Amino acid sequence: MLLAAALVYTSFSASTEAREPSQLLNASPGGSYDLTGKVVDGSVRHRGEQLRFRVADRDNPSASIPVSYSGTVPDPFRAGREVIVTGTVRDGTFVGERDSLTTKCPSKFSEESSS
Numbered sequence: 001m002l003l004a005a006a007l008v009y010t011s012f013s014a015s016t017e018a019r020e021p022s023q024l025l026n027a028s029p030g031g032s033y034d035l036t037g038k039v040v041d042g043s044v045r046h047r048g049e050q051l052r053f054r055v056a057d058r059d060n061p062s063a064s065i066p067v068s069y070s071g072t073v074p075d076p077f078r079a080g081r082e083v084i085v086t087g088t089v090r091d092g093t094f095v096g097e098r099d100s101l102t103t104k105c106p107s108k109f110s111e112e113s114s115s
Helices: 002-014
Strands: 034-040 044-046 051-058 066-069 082-090 093-096
Touching: 034 044, 034 066, 034 093
Parallel strands: 066 093
Antiparallel strands: 034 051, 034 082, 044 051, 051 066, 082 093
């Protein structure tokens, strides 16, 4: 019984809420975060095995953070696509953990068609 309670507690305390770039611009170094937002048009660059791009807030594209990432890149990754990547903030850049980049599927329905 105690083991089950410990596992449940650990599962919930280990989960992190996804944060947008505006919430991470002044984040303290060393913390682990899930960054979410849209890949900024024209920002995707490959430098060897490093992928560099900017991620912006969904509702405020002027708030963005540079991302440095290495590892598997999902096929649907491209500018304008929403992504989630896990990592830390170092010297104003979000450094993604290897193989943690995922893309969100675009919605079949826009907000305009839901009314």
